[in-house]
Amino acid sequence: MDLKHYMERCRASVDKQLLSLLPSKDMRPEKLHQAMHYSVFAGGKRIRPILMIASCEAVGGDISQVLPTACAMEMIHTYSLIHDDLPAMDDDNFRRGIATNHKVFGEDTAILAGDALLTQAFITLSAATTPITIDKQTQVLNIIATASGAAGMVGGQVIDMEAEGDVVDLDTVNYIHSHKTGALILASIQCGALIGGADKKAFTALTSFGQDAGLAFQIADDILDIEGNQQQLGKDIGSDQQRGKATYPAVMGVEKSRQRMEQLQRQAMDKLIHFGDNAEALRQISQYIINRSS
């Protein structure tokens, strides 16, 4: 399997579907729609959609079944970045090398573009045209909403902000990682599994895989912030440290963080054994995300 080719193919399908799911830029209110398009097509790697597609395929499903749900997930991820970058939050001027949404469209429109993208995700997930049965549709929507809200991503963001500058313990870092970023990663994998037709055993195995892999991804990200080069990263090296962000290296140092990451990676890979060749994409993508840091 050619991973690069696989990821590019997924990304192209996701981008094409996203374009058809967003309101047209020429339609009123144009400024809002332009702001939505701007951040959705700002060079995102589509990690969550690709994980969802690969997870669907791991249980014998097909990309066409999962594509609208994968796009809804990307809309939610994008809204969270727009709101995170706001002056009242991380106050970032650049993301992936281009100006953040509020720098281009103003703070008011950026807030509303985020709100509209979050809502557009649920419009997409509840559309009558979705190629999955209606009971799966509701289940998937509930998983994604729960992962995105107060008990998931938003909750993690609040604790992350509160912890900034504090000396934090491992429990708090684990809470932040599993909620702020881990929740959407896990939900992506679970939704892929459900839509692809996973039985209870396969769903449990992929859930467990998603938990381990999600945390490994985040520790890799923490290490990359310290050791990566700026081009790889698209943001300043050491910016987490400067901000006093709660990270694994801040709590247990880089070397122990790397050991923990490798342990989680092995655990995660073990969970995929029973899926054989079907899980080859999921296996390779996970290795790829983790190995960016080493």
Added chain:
Amino acid sequence: MDLKHYMERCRASVDKQLLSLLPSKDMRPEKLHQAMHYSVFAGGKRIRPILMIASCEAVGGDISQVLPTACAMEMIHTYSLIHDDLPAMDDDNFRRGIATNHKVFGEDTAILAGDALLTQAFITLSAATTPITIDKQTQVLNIIATASGAAGMVGGQVIDMEAEGDVVDLDTVNYIHSHKTGALILASIQCGALIGGADKKAFTALTSFGQDAGLAFQIADDILDIEGNQQQLGKDIGSDQQRGKATYPAVMGVEKSRQRMEQLQRQAMDKLIHFGDNAEALRQISQYIINRSS
């Protein structure tokens, strides 16, 4: 029918259900949950939930069927108020006589509390415990999401901000009213009808009622901003005028606005004739909302 008693009974049921649907204030992250509770229980009149309940009853349905959906609607309304009040938007320090969310919890938490409430609405709407069939659940969720997003409330808010200070035409005022506030009013009535078991004819009649009544409510609100007293209003008199907001009186004067409102009110009431006594609550509530201004 004792309207005051009916509205109080609805409000009590909605408040009790809202409390059970929101994450507990004692649960981590406490600050986020406190901020969510603060604005949800800040003295809202629960107009949208009450309209949904009355609409459900107009077609022979029962309050218990519609209560979770009515609460989800109120969560979305509340999130929109939190975000509207932010410094980057209307920059309001008070709402209904108490400090706005960001004045109490900070701008970052207010943004996230709004995000979490919007998401909580969709968690509620997709919950397996909802007392409606799964196909109605998906339909209702799609109606509410569509009414809340770029083609509904958020779109209206963008055009409202853009129009501020401009000389606007009737088309623009109609766009703002039908989107910014009208969309959720209409969706409340439509969801009530659907959940209550409306046939196609009843659904169409109530949709038409909701369009006319929603616009009449908004014109009444515009007039109240000019002619009301501060106590009735809970905000400064003439604040729309001061801000150069796009309103009916600004376009066609108070007297013609009142004529248009009364015409819409008559049209709306005509749509309820076939529902007989079942629509008595819906009839009286609509009159009550409109008559605040005269």
